[in-house]
Amino acid sequence: MIEKVAVVGLGLIGGSIAKALRKYTDIDVVGVDIDTKTLDKALREGTISEAFREINFALDVDALFICTPVGKIADSVKKIYPHLKKGCIITDVGSTKKVVMEEIEKFPPSDFYFIGGHPMAGTEKAGYDYSHPDLFVNSFYFLIPSSSVEEGILEIFVKEIIKKIGAKPVIVDYNEHDRIVGVISHVPHIVSTALSNFAHRECKDALKYAAGGFKDTTRIALSQTEMWKDIIFSNREVVLDLLRNYKNLLEEFVYHLERGDEEFLVDFLDKARECRKILEV
Ligand SMILES: NC(=O)c1ccc[n+]([C@@H]2O[C@H](COP(=O)([O-])OP(=O)(O)OC[C@H]3O[C@@H](n4cnc5c(N)ncnc54)[C@H](O)[C@@H]3O)[C@@H](O)[C@H]2O)c1
Numbered sequence: 079m080i081e082k083v084a085v086v087g088l089g090l091i092g093g094s095i096a097k098a099l100r101k102y103t104d105i106d107v108v109g110v111d112i113d114t115k116t117l118d119k120a121l122r123e124g125t126i127s128e129a130f131r132e133i134n135f136a137l138d139v140d141a142l143f144i145c146t147p148v149g150k151i152a153d154s155v156k157k158i159y160p161h162l163k164k165g166c167i168i169t170d171v172g173s174t175k176k177v178v179m180e181e182i183e184k185f186p187p188s189d190f191y192f193i194g195g196h197p198m199a200g201t202e203k204a205g206y207d208y209s210h211p212d213l214f215v216n217s218f219y220f221l222i223p224s225s226s227v228e229e230g231i232l233e234i235f236v237k238e239i240i241k242k243i244g245a246k247p248v249i250v251d252y253n254e255h256d257r258i259v260g261v262i263s264h265v266p267h268i269v270s271t272a273l274s275n276f277a278h279r280e281c282k283d284a285l286k287y288a289a290g291g292f293k294d295t296t297r298i299a300l301s302q303t304e305m306w307k308d309i310i311f312s313n314r315e316v317v318l319d320l321l322r323n324y325k326n327l328l329e330e331f332v333y334h335l336e337r338g339d340e341e342f343l344v345d346f347l348d349k350a351r352e353c354r355k356i357l358e359v
């Protein structure tokens with residue numbers, strides 16, 4: 079039974095995990111962050127019962143969430159796991175999984191269980207101030223158990239945490255995960271940032287007239303550089319492969335438009351609407 083949890087990195091996602099655990103479970107939540115102001119606020123609001131700037135002592139928790147940028151996750155696990163009790167579940171929320179899972183599998187055989195995690199929810203905003211207890215309600219939540227995780231441990235984690243915070247667990251392997259999010263998150267992010275740069279480069283005066291269409295397709299260009307640098311870089315082989323396919327699709331579009339192929343254009347727009355409709359149900 080999970081009675082006490084630590085959340086490392088109380089930003090948008092970690093803060094939301096901590097708030098969701100407070101709202102939907104009886105689990106005691108302690109917080110760890112390098113930012114003192116964040117810790118003070120989380121304590122003041124009652125999101126966490128104790129606050130620490132780092133873990134360099136024996137920490138009596140049943141599960142630990144690492145909610146730092148992707149590039150820091152494996153290092154955080156390496157520093158913290160010697161201080162945890164036997165059988166502790168360690169999980170993360172990183173947006174890419176292969177680099178994290180491969181690093182963790184290299185650790186010496188140990189007494190903790192690592193379950194890679196990735197909630198498919200978020201915003202372009204960063205930091206504790208934007209965190210919300212209902213962020214994960216009805217969202218998919220990818221889970222990638224490492225090789226040492228027994229079925230029963232995964233079941234407890236899913237039942238006592240993931241489902242309680244309203245999320246829908248999806249168990250996958252890390253290659254499958256990284257390809258899926260490459261398609262529905264990483265390439266779209268690059269396209270959104272490219273559109274933003276493109277509009278500015280072509281005609282920066284045009285930007286001030288932008289309406290819903292441009293705003294909808296570029297909202298995520300407002301996201302944080304540090305987080306997205308880590309995400310794109312850590313999934314770059316998949317992203318490069320997908321971008322080549324995307325480039326081919328655009329080239330195909332240009333080819334037909336150059337030839338005035340109206341039928342192709344109608345078919346392209348019709349198909350896109352049918353594909354996108356799936357998300358409306
Ligand atoms: N933002 C999203 O939409 C989203 C969605 C799903 C997953 N994620 C993943 O969640 C993770 C966190 O993203 P976020 O959006 O919450 O970022 P964020 O910037 O809002 O929060 C990060 C927090 O971690 C703290 N931190 C940084 N290094 C630390 C360390 N070494 N020890 C302790 N605390 C540390 C920061 O002070 C900050 O409070 C990333 O791995 C990201 O890929 C983000």
Ligand SMILES: O=C(O)C(=O)C[C@]1(C(=O)O)C=C[C@@H](O)C=C1
Pocket residue numbers: 172173197198199200201202203262263264298301
């Ligand atoms: O909605 C947003 O603003 C997000 O960026 C959330 C989003 C995404 O959908 O791409 C971003 C990164 C994550 O790993 C998961 C979700």
